[in-house]
Amino acid sequence: MESLTAPPARAPLLIGENLGLRYGLHGSFHGSSRGGSAAQVVDAVVGVSLTLAEGEILAIVGANGCGKSSLLRVLACLETAPRASGRVEYRELRASARSVAHRLAAVRALVPQRPEATAAFSARQVVRLGRFSVGPDESAVDRALGDVGLLARAELPVNTLSGGERQRIAIARAFAQLDRGGVGGGVLLLDEPFSGIDPGEVARIVTALRMRARAGAVVLTSHDPGLARAIATHAMVMKEGRAIAFGAAGEVLSAKLLSEAYRSPMREVGDWIVPDLTASQSTERGRMRS
């Protein structure tokens, strides 16, 4: 690892220690115990540790299937033993008589890679669902819709919106969930939040994320290292379920580390990190000659 821990400036909001996630080959709920053969299980996340403090935005990058989404699910406490291992701790989680699911909903919200809304709800109704555990607050719903630029289309049925707009509605639902009277808070966990969203709207959502991260924190996965470097304060590079680097975004998101993570040459162009196509072509030519 390049850097084992990123020293947080403030008290950590989220601590993950030695996190692991093991899937059965067919997504079985008891994959680790079924059959008992090592060949039947896949280690999606192995020994990942991280801390995240207020005001921080962490970008997790890595190749397809490296365990980014799985790590996000573990951090969201959606995976439990025996599949998941390690310790996830949210500083703001309060002891109360309410169920764990309710209490967790007040301190973290997840936007999955493929959000769904099967019922014929309006966009506003979907965003309102985010308030299920934390109590109704129509102004929080309005703020969330405004932040993703969909206030004017809030009454339309969500299944008539485009894929990118539905993605923005899912983000708005998470915003509404963690809205505390106009102040953001808690930890937003976003899996590929910008997929299918045009650059103008990406800028709008990034602004909203930064605003909300002031009183909370954000963890997002991204396939775009340049965008990740532009948004995030911290970054983690994952490869085969492990964190090969974790630290300040400017240091961790280097062409060298990303070339290792993607198993393909990358190069820096200004602030961006892009695939080095000339190197790929020469490698390919060399391969063909031999």
Added chain:
Amino acid sequence: MRTRGFIVLGVAIVVCALMRSAIGPVSVDGTIKLALSMPAGEILAFRLQSVLSAAMLGAALGLSGLALQSLLRNPLASPFVLGVSSGAGFGVAAVLAGAYLFALPAVTFGGEVGGAIAGALITLAIVAWLGRARVSDGGDHGSGASDPTALVLSGVIVGAIFSAATMLLEQLVPHGLRGDLLSWMAGRLPEIPARSALATVCVSVAVGWIALASQAGALDVASLSDDEARSSGVDLGALRRKLFLVGGILAAVAVAYAGPIGFIGLIGPHIARKLVGSRHGALVPASALAGAALLVSADAVRQWIDLGTGRLPVGVVTALAGGPAFLWLLRSGRWNR
């Protein structure tokens, strides 16, 4: 939209109930004919009891269908399509045949309900598992959806197996009981319902209705992907256990009471969605009312059909009307939203 939807449902139930109460045999010049005339006294009481019986059974099926559609995140789910009704039917037949073969005392309605519940819940568990297993192989990642057609196919096959097993049991019982079982398997509303049986259905509907209505908010959130629902604070495991029990038990009670009656549990919630929208606060009562209106109207229709062989089983009417409606849903893709 919601108020208008409930008005439509209310009017539909009243009209269907009036139709059902008014249709009946009258004696004209010494010959018995079917006619439309509002009876009085005991005959009216008798027919109103039939209306109540059909309405409660329809409500049970409508609520069961809604619970199963939410449980499996599948708009094509219903007790009949998933084979749950066949499983419950097998449970009842097994209890009746068992009592006969082992010379046990006569089976009460409670015994039949017990057999039906066991059969229904076992079938539901098998079919849900088959649907999920298929999706898991396809790389499901936290969405929670089952493949609609795979699930329905599993239900049809499991239902066919239980129907065949029921027929096998029919061969083991004497002629009279076999005849009863055969006509009951076609979906037959009891002409003179036993008070205790009707009361059991009413109580089951009330309990199921309250159980679903109390989860209306969670059911709304559960229409998102599994990960989003859980992230929003819904305990999906607990919710699904409730849906499993409500969906299975209501279907079982309905089968024990009147045999497997098809398509009410499928079409009822779809009509309700069209009329009152997708929020479960309205959808739960609307599904019960739509199921009730459908079964009372099917009961009214069968009164008109006189083939000289006694009243048609109501299951024949619901299948003849509901089957094409199901195919239309499947073909139009309207179940997809």
